[in-house]
Every structure is written in C-alpha cells, then in structure tokens.
Amino acid sequence: MALPQAKQDVTEARIAALSLPEGGWAEPARREALARVRAMGLPNARDEYWKFTRPDTLVSAEAPAARVLETGEAPLFDSRDRLKLVFVDGVFSAEESDDLSLEGVTIDRLAEAKDIHWAKELYGTLEARGQEPVARPLAALNTAFATDGLLIHVTGKPSKPISLIYRHVSDSSDAILHHVIKVDAGAEATILENGPAAARFNKCMEVDLAAGARLHHVRAQGRDHERRAATHVFARLEKESVFKSFTLSVNGAMTRNEVVVEFTGDDGVAHVAGACMGDGDFHHDDTVFVTHDAVNCESRQVFKKVLRNGATGVFQGKILVKPDAQKTDGYQISQSLLLDEDSQFLAKPELEIYADDVACSHGSTSGAIDEDGLFYLRARGVPRGTAEDLLTIAFIAEAVQEVDDESLQEDLVERVAGWLARRRG
Amino acid sequence: MLEIKNLHVKLEEEDKQILKGVDLEVEAGKVHAIMGPNGSGKSTLSYVLSGRDGYEVTDGSATLLGEDLLDMDVEERAAAGLFLAFQYPVEIPGVGNMTFLRTAVNAQRKARGEEEMSSADFLKVIRARAKELKIDAEMLKRPVNVGFSGGEKKRNEILQMAMLEPKMCILDETDSGLDVDAMKLVADGVNALRDEGRGFLVITHYQRLLDHIKPDVVHIMANGRIIKTGGPELALEVEQNGYADIMSEVA
Numbered sequence: 001m002a003l004p005q006a007k008q009d010v011t012e013a014r015i016a017a018l019s020l021p022e023g024g025w026a027e028p029a030r031r032e033a034l035a036r037v038r039a040m041g042l043p044n045a046r047d048e049y050w051k052f053t054r055p056d057t058l059v060s061a062e063a064p065a066a067r068v069l070e071t072g073e074a075p076l077f078d079s080r081d082r083l084k085l086v087f088v089d090g091v092f093s094a095e096e097s098d099d100l101s102l103e104g105v106t107i108d109r110l111a112e113a114k115d116i117h118w119a120k121e122l123y124g125t126l127e128a129r130g131q132e133p134v135a136r137p138l139a140a141l142n143t144a145f146a147t148d149g150l151l152i153h154v155t156g157k158p159s160k161p162i163s164l165i166y167r168h169v170s171d172s173s174d175a176i177l178h179h180v181i182k183v184d185a186g187a188e189a190t191i192l193e194n195g196p197a198a199a200r201f202n203k204c205m206e207v208d209l210a211a212g213a214r215l216h217h218v219r220a221q222g223r224d225h226e227r228r229a230a231t232h233v234f235a236r237l238e239k240e241s242v243f244k245s246f247t248l249s250v251n252g253a254m255t256r257n258e259v260v261v262e263f264t265g266d267d268g269v270a271h272v273a274g275a276c277m278g279d280g281d282f283h284h285d286d287t288v289f290v291t292h293d294a295v296n297c298e299s300r301q302v303f304k305k306v307l308r309n310g311a312t313g314v315f316q317g318k319i320l321v322k323p324d325a326q327k328t329d330g331y332q333i334s335q336s337l338l339l340d341e342d343s344q345f346l347a348k349p350e351l352e353i354y355a356d357d358v359a360c361s362h363g364s365t366s367g368a369i370d371e372d373g374l375f376y377l378r379a380r381g382v383p384r385g386t387a388e389d390l391l392t393i394a395f396i397a398e399a400v401q402e403v404d405d406e407s408l409q410e411d412l413v414e415r416v417a418g419w420l421a422r423r424r425g
Numbered sequence: 426m427l428e429i430k431n432l433h434v435k436l437e438e439e440d441k442q443i444l445k446g447v448d449l450e451v452e453a454g455k456v457h458a459i460m461g462p463n464g465s466g467k468s469t470l471s472y473v474l475s476g477r478d479g480y481e482v483t484d485g486s487a488t489l490l491g492e493d494l495l496d497m498d499v500e501e502r503a504a505a506g507l508f509l510a511f512q513y514p515v516e517i518p519g520v521g522n523m524t525f526l527r528t529a530v531n532a533q534r535k536a537r538g539e540e541e542m543s544s545a546d547f548l549k550v551i552r553a554r555a556k557e558l559k560i561d562a563e564m565l566k567r568p569v570n571v572g573f574s575g576g577e578k579k580r581n582e583i584l585q586m587a588m589l590e591p592k593m594c595i596l597d598e599t600d601s602g603l604d605v606d607a608m609k610l611v612a613d614g615v616n617a618l619r620d621e622g623r624g625f626l627v628i629t630h631y632q633r634l635l636d637h638i639k640p641d642v643v644h645i646m647a648n649g650r651i652i653k654t655g656g657p658e659l660a661l662e663v664e665q666n667g668y669a670d671i672m673s674e675v676a
C-alpha cells in the first residue's frame with residue numbers, strides 16, 4: 001500500500017539528510033532496514049501509536065538545537081567500579097574510555113565494520129521482529145543509519161558493570177547509535193547507561209538472551225532539559241533467561257522510550273520498569289510491548305511518573321499472550337503523581353490474551369500527593385517540603401525496587417532527591 | 426502547658442459547628458483524660474490543636490507554653506513540643522519507619538536550633554525504646570504502618586512519642602484495638618514519659634486504660650463542649666452508668 005504523500009515526503013526528507021554507512025557485514029541488514037522504513041514511513045500525529053506523543057521533532061530532517069546543560073552535580077555512577085565506554089555526541093571516544101578488554105565479555109565498535117562478525121545474525125533481526133504487530137519506524141531508521149554503537153558479547157560473568165556514558169557537547173548534534181548485546185547461556189552482566197547523548201538521540205539496543213542468561217540494564221536519562229530522544233530496546237528471551245531493565249528519566253523536552261520484549265523460551269523473567277520526573281516543558285512516553293510466546297514466563301511492567309508545572313507523561317503498555325503461552329504471569333502498573341493541576345498523564349494499558357491458563361493484571365492511576373500522609377509527617381515535625389519529597393520518593397520506590405542491586409537503587413534515589421531539592425530552592 | 430479557651434470550630438467546607446466553646450487547661454506534670462460519646466468532638470479537638478486542614482476556628486484560642494498554637498504551621502507545632510498519637514495512624518507506603526523517625530527527630534531538633542542526632546546515637550536509642558515496646562527490628566525497617574496490625578500501629582505511635590520526647594502529648598484512643606498485654610505496654614510507655622515538665626491529654630472510652638495511666642483530671646465532652654470535669658472517680662461513674670445521667674444533669 002502506498003504511503004500518504006505527506007508521510008512519504010517527511011520520510012524521504014529524513015532519509016536524504018542521512019547517509020547509509022557502506023561496506024562491511026552490516027550493510028545488507030542496513031539496506032533491508034531502509035526498505036522497512038520506506039514501506040512503513042516515519043510516524044506522524046495521525047498514527048494510532050503516536051496518539052499521545054507528537055513525533056515531528058523526532059522525524060524532522062534537521063534536529064532542533066538543544067543546549068548543553070551544566071548542573072554541577074557529579075555524573076551518576078561516577079564513583080563505582082565499572083568499565084567506562086564513552087560516546088561524545090554519538091561517537092565512541094577511545095581516549096575517554098577504558099580499554100575494551102574485560103574478562104567474560106568481548107566488545108567491538110559497530111563503526112569498525114569488518115567483514116565477519118557474530119553480530120551479523122542479530123543486527124536488525126530483533127528490531128525487524130519487533131515491527132510486528134506494531135510498526136516502529138524510528139527503530140528501522142536507526143538500524144539503517146546508525147553511525148556507531150557497541151557490539152557486546154557476554155560469554156561469562158564480567159566482574160564489573162559495562163557502563164555506557166554519553167556526553168553532549170554540540171548544541172546541534174543528531175546522534176544515531178545502535179548496540180547489540182548477546183548474552184550466552186548461563187552468562188550474566190550489568191549494563192549501565194547515563195548522560196545526555198546529543199541534541200537529538202535515536203538509540204536502539206538489541207538484546208539476545210540465551211538459555212539461563214541474565215542481563216541487568218539500568219539507565220538514566222537526564223541533565224539535558226531540551227533533549228529529544230527516541231529509544232528502543234528489543235529483547236528476546238530464551239529458556240530460563242532473565243532480563244531486567246530500569247530507566248530513570250529526568251527532564252527532557254521529548255522522550256519516547258520503547259521496550260519490546262519477546263519470550264521465546266519457557267520459564268523466562270522480564271521486568272521493565274521506569275521512573276520519570278518531569279517539570280514544565282517535558283514530555284515523556286514509555287511504550288512497552290511484551291509478547292509471551294512460551295510457557296510459564298513472568299513479565300512485570302512498573303512505571304511511575306512524577307509530573308509538575310504542566311509536564312506530560314504517557315504510558316502505552318501491552319501484554320500479548322499467544323495461544324500456547326500457558327501459565328503466563330503478567331503484571332503491569334502505571335501510575336502518575338501529579339504535583340499540580342496543569343500536569344497530565346495519559347495511559348493506555350492493554351492486555352490481549354489467547355491462552356486460558358494465565359494470571360495477568362494491570363492497573364493505571366493518577367493522583368495528587370496523599371494529604372493524610374503529608375499531615376502525618378508534618379505532625380511529627382517534618383517540614384512540608386521535606387515531607388512532600390519523602391512521599392514523592394516513596395511513590396517511585398516500587399519502580400526503583402525493580403533494580404536488583406541496592407547500591408544502584410540508592411544512587412538513583414539520590415538523583416531524584418537532588419532533583420526535588422533543586423526545585424524547592 | 427496547654428491552654429484552650431472558648432474554642433469554637435466549624436468545618437471549613439460545610440456550615441457545621443463541631444466545637445462549641447471548649448475550655449481546658451492541662452498543667453505541666455499532669456495527666457488529663459477526656460471521655461465522651463462518639464461524635465462529641467474529641468478527635469476534632471486533637472486535629473485542630475495539631476493543625477489539620479479542613480477546620481476553621483471561629484472563636485477562642487489555644488496556646489502551648491504561652492505560644493499561640495493556632496498561628497503555627499503543623500510542623501512548627503510539633504517542634505514546639507506538641508504530639509498527637511493518632512486515633513487512626515496513617516500508612517505511608519515506601520517510607521521506611523526508621524527513615525521517617527530519624528527525619529522527624531532531626532527536623533524538630535533543627536527547628537529548635539539543636540544539634541542533629543547522629544545515625545549511631547539514633548540507632549542506639551530507637552533500638553532500646555523499640556525493645557521496651559516489643560517492636561522488633563523488622564518492623565522498624567518496614568514502611569510506616571504498612572501491614573501493621575491495629576495494635577502494632579498504636580505501639581508505633583508510642584514509639585514515635587518516646588523518640589520525639591514532646592512536651593504535650595495528646596493520645597486519641599490509643600487504647601482501642603489493643604489486647605490486654607499491649608494495653609499494658611502502651612501504658613508503661615506513657616508512664617515512663619510522665620514527668621514534671623510534660624503534660625498529657627488522654628482521649629479514651631474506657632476506664633481500663635485509666636487503671637494503668639492514672640489521670641489527675643477527667644473531663645467529659647459532649648456535643649462540642651466540656652460538660653463536666655472531676656477526678657478519676659468521674660471515669661468510674663461513666664463506666665458504670667454511661668453518659669445519660671451526666672448529660673441530663675448538665676442539661
């Protein structure tokens with residue numbers, strides 16, 4: 001079916017502004033992805049899947065400028081022992097990064113395309129699978145045009161987290177990064193991501209978990225008020241594997257985070273969680289799609305949004321249970337804490353179930369700070385502002401607790417506390 | 426210590442007068458009890474004194490150690506030494522009991538210009554106090570009142586009181602929902618805090634609590650007023666005959 005002309009024009013204008021990296025093992029996958037983009041067209045406001053979030057700044061040929069922000073705060077995760085991998089405006093910086101060697105993992109750069117690579121089987125494959133039943137054209141665009149990224153093969157249990165650090169230097173940077181993470185049977189790793197990446201950021205991460213593999217993914221988006229970001233995580237879980245992904249998003253003019261999870265082996269566990277703090281001109285969208293296509297898998301989606309000053313939060317979450325996915329345990333909750341009446345939360349929770357022996361539940365709520373709790377705290381002498389902050393941090397706790405590592409939880413909560421404190425002045 | 430004069434209170438949202446001229450003075454070192462039928466305004470009095478929203482003082486005054494309570498923010502009243510043990514303690518999911526109490530203790534100290542308590546000192550004190558009230562360490566780590574039984578919530582109120590060492594303690598039906606042993610624990614907790622510089626206002630329906638916490642003065646509240654004041658024998662009279670006699674006597 002031909003695309004509407006307007007959509008086609010926008011899509012072609014965007015494609016024309018980019019150049020497809022040629023040569024190397026990834027090129028065929030890139031060309032296929034480009035064909036997918038052309039067939040789907042980039043999203044516009046009429047698309048059902050973009051009903052709550054305007055995609056125009058994410059698809060325009062030119063990236064809107066975004067200033068680099070200095071908060072004076074030490075970057076998150078700074079004090080922990082980790083393998084540091086730094087990207088500056090979307091380009092890997094070997095100088096600022098640690099040596100890529102770490103026992104239990106091999107890491108290569110996408111930009112250093114050789115003729116043969118293990119990632120050939122995966123690059124664009126999970127993204128392509130994730131295009132059904134809902135199109136995700138920005139992810140296909142990413143596969144076609146990504147200029148850099150890391151190919152991470154976890155073969156054992158590396159002793160420290162692999163930490164991707166993004167730095168935003170130029171007001172007009174428009175970065176497209178694509179990471180592929182393959183975790184072998186029984187292997188386990190933690191991936192951290194933080195820092196402002198670019199004025200506009202399109203990131204895709206494909207995660208392939210073999211039997212019994214485990215991956216912990218903790219990311220923080222923040223320190224860039226004018227950020228525009230579209231990110232995708234595609235995870236495929238084989239038998240008994242575990243995938244846990246948590247995102248803390250702070251500020252940002254436009255952020256759309258999509259997570260697409262597919263259980264292809266029995267007894268898998270996937271937890272996708274997020275907390276976001278929005279102030280003023282802030283739009284944050286979490287879009288999650290979990291497909292159960294295996295027996296006895298557990299999925300959890302836990303999203304909390306704190307919104308003030310006219311900020312907007314969006315949640316679109318779906319659990320799809322295929323006919324043979326018996327004993328599925330699916331849970332989904334999305335909640336917002338509205339600190340004033342100008343802010344809004346738009347939620348579209350969905351369950352689609354074709355198996356009969358499943359336990360799925362979902363819920364979505366939106367509310368103000370609990371007055372009784374506030375009075376109780378104040379009656380014990382806690383000043384109003386501190387009491388509000390305590391209750392706000394308590395509100396996001398259920399999401400933060402999805403992170404297994406308690407010291408990481410503490411780091412994340414400290415960020416949120418700092419954010420709240422700065423707003424109280 | 427606490428001086429309430431001709432206090433008139435109505436609901437903010439409705440044209441409903443709840444307190445219709447309450448006069449009451451609790452001296453330092455004394456325990457006063459308030460009894461009275463359901464709906465007579467006892468909890469309302471405790472809420473108005475502690476500064477809860479939703480009420481409007483239309484006349485009268487309330488002072489703590491000579492300072493105008495009604496003019497202060499909720500947290501200022503607490504720092505000034507007022508404590509209310511809630512009839513219905515509030516559950517606060519996500520806030521650990523320990524974090525909550527340490528924040529409260531130090532906020533009050535800071536407000537009074539005192540030095541904050543170190544984590545180590547705080548731990549030492551809270552462990553000792555919790556033990557006296559048979560509150561185990563696990564309960565201290567749990568979110569405030571979440572999943573606590575009725576009796577555990579009430580003991581937790583007393584623990585907070587013990588940690589905050591207020592000057593004026595108002596206990597709103599702290600005995601209701603307690604088994605015999607827990608009642609004894611709570612009473613012991615209160616008695617341990619009795620001293621010259623501290624006043625108590627104990628709201629209760631039952632004489633039983635007053636066997637353990639011996640009041641100096643007993644007030645009967647009905648229909649938004651203190652209608653009778655007497656010694657401990659007044660509580661016994663209520664226990665035996667109910668309120669009908671007293672109310673007709675006054676009317």
Ligand SMILES: Nc1ncnc2c1ncn2[C@@H]1O[C@H](COP(=O)(O)OP(=O)(O)OP(=O)(O)O)[C@@H](O)[C@H]1O
Pocket residue numbers: 436443461462463464465466467468469470479512
């Ligand atoms: N926020 C409110 N909205 C409506 N009515 C209220 C409110 N607060 C108090 N009241 C009413 O005021 C009256 C006094 O209530 P209060 O809770 O003070 O009584 P009480 O003496 O503590 O009763 P009990 O012994 O049952 O605890 C009752 O009729 C109650 O319904």
Ligand SMILES: [Mg+2]
Pocket residue numbers: 467468469512597598
């Ligand atoms: Mg009451």
